[in-house]
Amino acid sequence: MNHSDGHFDEMTGLLYLEGQLDPGRASEVSAHLGSCVPCREIVHALETEGVWLREALAAEDESIPARVIAAPERGTAHWGWIAAFALGTGGAYTLWSSFVEPWLTQASQAGFTQGNLLTMLFFTGAFWKGWDAMRSLTEFMAVATLGTLVIWLLRKQWQRFTAIAFVMGALVGALALPQPVAAADVQHGNPGYTLPAGQEVKTDLIVAAERTRIDGDVDGDLIVFSDSLIVNGHVKGDILAFGAEVRVNGPVDGNVRVWCQSFALDSAVARNAMAWTGASDFNEKSRVGGTLTLFSGATELDGKIGGDLLAYAGDLSIGGSLGHDAAIRGGKLNVGPNAEIAGQTKYKGDHEPEVSPGAKLGSPIQFTLVKRGTDYTRGRYYWHQILYWGAGFLLGLVMLLVMPGFFFDVAQACKRVGPAVGFGALFLFATPIAAIIVCATIVGLSVGLPVLLFYGIAVYAAKIFVGAWLGEQLLGPGVGVGPALGRLALGLAILRGIRMLPYAGPLAGLIIAMWGFGALVLVLHRRISAPPAGGSLSAA
Amino acid sequence: MDRRTTTGTMNDADLAQVLSQVRAGDSDAWGELYRQYAPAIFRFCRRLLPAREDAEDATTEIFMKVRQKLGTYDSSRPFTAWLYKVASNHCWDTLRRRRIRQDLETGDLDTLPLEHPDPSQLERLQAEHTSKEVRTGLARLPDRARMALVLRYYADMSYEEIADTLGVRRAFVGVLLLRARHQLRDALSESGGASALKASAGGTP
Ligand SMILES: [Zn+2]
Numbered sequence: 001m002n003h004s005d006g007h008f009d010e011m012t013g014l015l016y017l018e019g020q021l022d023p024g025r026a027s028e029v030s031a032h033l034g035s036c037v038p039c040r041e042i043v044h045a046l047e048t049e050g051v052w053l054r055e056a057l058a059a060e061d062e063s064i065p066a067r068v069i070a071a072p073e074r075g076t077a078h079w080g081w082i083a084a085f086a087l088g089t090g091g092a093y094t095l096w097s098s099f100v101e102p103w104l105t106q107a108s109q110a111g112f113t114q115g116n117l118l119t120m121l122f123f124t125g126a127f128w129k130g131w132d133a134m135r136s137l138t139e140f141m142a143v144a145t146l147g148t149l150v151i152w153l154l155r156k157q158w159q160r161f162t163a164i165a166f167v168m169g170a171l172v173g174a175l176a177l178p179q180p181v182a183a184a185d186v187q188h189g190n191p192g193y194t195l196p197a198g199q200e201v202k203t204d205l206i207v208a209a210e211r212t213r214i215d216g217d218v219d220g221d222l223i224v225f226s227d228s229l230i231v232n233g234h235v236k237g238d239i240l241a242f243g244a245e246v247r248v249n250g251p252v253d254g255n256v257r258v259w260c261q262s263f264a265l266d267s268a269v270a271r272n273a274m275a276w277t278g279a280s281d282f283n284e285k286s287r288v289g290g291t292l293t294l295f296s297g298a299t300e301l302d303g304k305i306g307g308d309l310l311a312y313a314g315d316l317s318i319g320g321s322l323g324h325d326a327a328i329r330g331g332k333l334n335v336g337p338n339a340e341i342a343g344q345t346k347y348k349g350d351h352e353p354e355v356s357p358g359a360k361l362g363s364p365i366q367f368t369l370v371k372r373g374t375d376y377t378r379g380r381y382y383w384h385q386i387l388y389w390g391a392g393f394l395l396g397l398v399m400l401l402v403m404p405g406f407f408f409d410v411a412q413a414c415k416r417v418g419p420a421v422g423f424g425a426l427f428l429f430a431t432p433i434a435a436i437i438v439c440a441t442i443v444g445l446s447v448g449l450p451v452l453l454f455y456g457i458a459v460y461a462a463k464i465f466v467g468a469w470l471g472e473q474l475l476g477p478g479v480g481v482g483p484a485l486g487r488l489a490l491g492l493a494i495l496r497g498i499r500m501l502p503y504a505g506p507l508a509g510l511i512i513a514m515w516g517f518g519a520l521v522l523v524l525h526r527r528i529s530a531p532p533a534g535g536s537l538s539a540a
Numbered sequence: 541m542d543r544r545t546t547t548g549t550m551n552d553a554d555l556a557q558v559l560s561q562v563r564a565g566d567s568d569a570w571g572e573l574y575r576q577y578a579p580a581i582f583r584f585c586r587r588l589l590p591a592r593e594d595a596e597d598a599t600t601e602i603f604m605k606v607r608q609k610l611g612t613y614d615s616s617r618p619f620t621a622w623l624y625k626v627a628s629n630h631c632w633d634t635l636r637r638r639r640i641r642q643d644l645e646t647g648d649l650d651t652l653p654l655e656h657p658d659p660s661q662l663e664r665l666q667a668e669h670t671s672k673e674v675r676t677g678l679a680r681l682p683d684r685a686r687m688a689l690v691l692r693y694y695a696d697m698s699y700e701e702i703a704d705t706l707g708v709r710r711a712f713v714g715v716l717l718l719r720a721r722h723q724l725r726d727a728l729s730e731s732g733g734a735s736a737l738k739a740s741a742g743g744t745p
Contacts, residue, residue, distance in 0.1 A: 010656055014721075015714050020699055045659035049721065050693065052666045056674035057587060057694040064579045065592070068599050405596045527593065 008032065013043045017050065066484075067404040189226070195233065204237065212243075214250070221254065238271075246277075255290075263296075265303065272307070284320065308343075335359045389496045396464040396488045406523065407468070408484070413519035414469035421511065424462070424518025431455050462516025463509075467491030469519075550576055555619055563610055574603055577620075581627050587675060587690045588631045598634060602627045624695040628687070628705045635683045657725070669728055677727040685720035692717055 008016075008029060015021050016029045033040050185201050187193050189209020195201065197215035204220035212226040214233050221237035228245040231252075238254035244261040248269075256265070256273040263277045265286040274293035282288075286303030294311040301309075302319040309326040317334035318326075318341070325343035331350050335341075337358030345361065347353050348368040355365060400407050414420055435451040471487025474494075495512060499505045550558070558576075561569035581602055585595035605626055613622050669677070678686055687706060691697045703710040 011714060011718055014718050018699075018714075018717075020714060041659040042656065045657060045662040046721075048666060049662060053674070053689060053693040053721075053724075056669075056671040057678075057690060059671035059675075060579075060583070061671060062583070062586070064582055065596055067596055068578055068582045069575070405593055409593075 006032070007036065007039050010042060010046070013039070013046050017043060017047055065405065065408070067408055193226075197233070282320070286320075333365075335361075335365075385496055385500060389492055392464055392467070392492050392496075393489055395461060396468065396492070397485060399461065399464065400484060400488070407465075409523045409526075410465045410516075410519050411468040411472065413522045414466050414515060416519070416522065417515065420518035420522060421515050422518065423521045424514030424516070427521050428459065428514050428517050458520055459513055459517055462513045462520065463495050464488065464492065465516040465519050466512050467495050470494060556615065559610070559613075559615065559619065562607075570607065577623060578603065581623070584624065584627055584690065584694060585631055587678065587694060588628075588687060589634060590679065594634070598627075598631060602630050605630060621697070621701070624691075624697060625701060625705070628691055628695065628697070628701075632687060632705055635687070662725070665725060665728055673728065674724070677724055680727050681720060681723050684716065685723050688713070688716045689720045689724065 012021070012025075012029060016026060019026075021029065033043060185203050185205050187205065187207045187209070189207060189212060191210035192212070193207050193209035194213040195205070195216040195218070199216035201216070201218045201220070204223065205214075205218045206223045208225045210227050212224050212229045214222065214229070214231045214235070217234040217236070219236050222231070222235045222239045222241075224239075224241045224243065226241070226243045229241050229243050229247070231239065231248045231250050233250045234253075235250065236253045239248065239252055239256045239258070241256075241258045241260065243259075246258045246260045246262070247264045247266070248256060249266045251267050252269045253271075255271045256269045256275075258274075259276045261278045263275045263280040265273065265280075265282045265288075267285065268287035268289075270289045272290035272293070273288045274291075274295075276295045278296070279298045280294065280296045281300045282292075282303040283300075284302045287306070288303065289306045291307040292301075292305045292309050292311075294309070294313055294316075296311070296316075297314040299311065299313045299316045300319070301316065304321045304323075306323045308324045309322050309328070311326070311328045311330065313328065313330040315332045315334075316328060316330050317336060318339045319336035320338070321340035321342075323342050326341055326345045326347075328345070328347045329349065330347075333347050333349055333351075333353040335353060335355040337356040339356070339359040339361075341360070342362045344363050345365045346368075347365050348370055350370055352369075353365050353367055355361070396407075432452065432455060435448045435455065468484065468488045468491055471489070471491030471494075472484075474490060475483075475487050498508045498512075501508065558569045558573050562573055578599060582595060582599045585598040585602070586592065589595050589598055606623065609626065613619070678689065681689075684706060688702060691702045691705060697705070699710055699713040702713050702716075706713075706716070708716065
């Protein structure tokens, strides 16, 4: 250790200072220090450095976050966890019994078992009879709570989870499309594509073009992404089309599934048909062998449907015949003089159905009027308001217990009103669009759907953050979970009161949603882009 | 070495009573214990972990561990020593799990900085930097160097405890500490103020 000239090195000095040398060595060093000024200076400098470090580290010049001070209440608030667990279990059960099970049944009944995953999800999603029940408070609460818990549990494994989601998505995509991809004729129109009459494609045909015209025959499935599509030939498999305008004039042996602006069917579809369109027209010559599923604005239904009709339509007029039952939800229903419905008809809508005396109905239409507008005179309305308030408060409670740091951060971010509302407005509209685009790539389903779920929870939770912030503005800052809950309760009650105002209420609700959602986005952004090491240290 | 009781004003007898109440399942006593030590543990985590949110999470998690493991605490030894041991193990695990920069660090550092500091420059460096700047400089150090300094000069841990936490030989702890001091000096003199200490390289007294 000794240098050649008899001085000792810095390491020895440090170990001496910290009492880490054995007694013999320590007394040697001590003796040397008594006679050597340079070594004494070094040891002194190291000693003051040690004091300086201790002072710097011990300095209590930063605030202790409220959440850290508040945390012991977590230890005593077992009931909070029990409630969260109960809600989570309830949510899981609700999801299973009212979503997954009916979905599977409905899907297999409609003959989609081997169909396109995306189609099934969207259609059964839109037609799922449980949406109303779902909207009922407790169940949404339970699902939201469950989602919150899942997100919280996954937050540390988030990257891995995302990776798994991508892998699973790719796998699902690969499994869902093995045959068509394996043997398909892929065409890119430049700009248009035409399959001439007399020609026959022996495999599946996939076309992406500006305008597509199929005059010849297709042995397999026809999958088209095109602004306009006209099919005059014979398709022996399914038609799957995305576009602005789709017209099918030729016979189809399989199913027809379309997403488009306007859809017209002029021929026979042997199996099921579904249309997700702005307007659709099934004329007198049209035939659908199986179930017809519609999500359509204005719909003329003059053809013959062999199976059930499931329709969610703005304005539906039935002039043809239905072989089985009909379940209709929509704005208006008109049943013409030539209409025939063999089975039962259930209609839920804004107006009484108009039924021509000439129409032949298997049984009278079961009509349920959907009431719009608010009836302020009914006690039930106020009771519901209280329940809504309670639901928001309960979710806020769970979030506060599960992720207090995040909760307080978002509530605090609400004070930046301008950026919060601005970002909120942007992301409120952009997120679902982006998520649906991701979903539409099929491979992205496993990423897109969780994003949509998270989005739903975030939009619902937005008012909670604003409420927590508002409560704090009114009552002043408090420390700990108890006071935070009091402020949340007050803030939410005030927001609920604002929401109840006629006319202004819904608009205020939208602004509040944008506000809270924006605050959430700001905090997420800050957390994701947090400097990797200690850059935020001085921000404490 | 005398351990700081940090913000706590609780004396040994009170602490012993509170601990036995906590063990008996008294949640008020637990709250008392928490309030007593949470701020110090939060600051400890704050000095070790990159982001404030991480320190908040870690504090909560450490106290959850403390509550579970309280049965293994030997009451003949100082409570704070045990508490900091639990806390430092937790933080070190956290850092290792997200080890990114650490991979770049050389595994064993038997090489020591050879240049000796110039005592007057060292004093000037100390005078020119506030506590906050020191902590900011500390945050730029490699994880292990930062750990060593905080365990030693904040948590007052012994060389044995530090060696055990960081999984190094006891004889290596001094090397680690000295090297960490050098890195901190460099970090602070680079960030402005004092001229680089390296200028005094070779200036062996
Ligand atoms: Zn000397």
